[in-house]
Amino acid sequence: MAEVQAIKDLDTVKLISYLLEKRCSKQMSHIWNIGLNLALRISDLLSVKFTDIQNDRLIIFESKTGKLAEIKLNQKALAFIHEVRVTHPNHVYLFQSYRNQQAKSSRPRPLSRRAVTRAFALVGEELNLKLGTHSMRKTRGYHLYHKTQDIARVMKMLRHSSEATTLRYIGITQEEIDKDFEELEL
Template sequence: MAEVQAVKNLDTVKLISYLLKRTYGQQIADVWDVGLNLALRISDLLSIKFENIEHDRLLLVEGKTSKLATIKLNEKARAVIARIRSERPDHIYLFQSYRNQRSKNTPAKPLSRRYVSRAFAAIGEEVGIDLGTHSMRKTRGYHLYKNTNDIARVMKMLRHSSEAVTLRYIGITQEDVDRDFVELEL
């Protein structure tokens, strides 16, 4: 499996959202748009229940680390969540699977990671990027770093414990560091 990338161009971020909606529907585009704004691992993103959302905050115990993530929702995330909630008031999960809805005895389930991963990979091929479910998290980290140059903030947002891991994760290469030294003259 190829390592997925952060999407470094903001126009491409928007294009991916558009292509996901056009090809796979609004729900998968919503996964992308909300995922970009929450920087969660895909398993945590798909496991969000409406009960985890209190006003403008998401409270969630992360599956991988068992740490409590408390994330203030920005305007875009709140708008998407509010729309989904109004369109699907009976849903338990933010990204609930529509499969087996006719069966009353089947408990609700979120979208599968596999389905989301395949959709992202197909759109990634279309735009020429190794795109996957981690791309949302990596993209948010990359753009936060580029806007602030504060690796500590990115580490805290991604809940990483090492600068080296965070830099590698968001795709900051030695070439990027070299360019920063050349471009910033004091």
């Protein structure tokens, strides 16, 4: 699997959302926008059911770690979730597969990871970016780190156990750390 990157420019973050909607679907744009705000692994994001959302919180067990993730939903995430719910009031999953005939005649299933991977790769190729399903999680971590400079806080949000893993994951390079030392003179 190819290494994907955090999107460091906020205008590019918005452009990706726009292109996903125009080139693929509104659903793919919603996955991008909600994924940015929840920082979940794609398998967990796609498995979210509307019943997992209680008031302003998402409560799920992460599939990779088995840990309970209780995430307070910000206003932007709540607005996107509300839009999906109003558009598809009978859906069980937040990102339910509904376009093909099989989906219409069988029990509800979430959208496949493969479909999301293809859509993100298409937009990534257009923008010459290494864009993938982990890009949402990495992007949120990167921007939280740059806002707070608190790696422990980013680790907690991503539910990582090592600073080194988190720094590598969000794309903080030794070059950036060196630059911080050069620019900050006390």
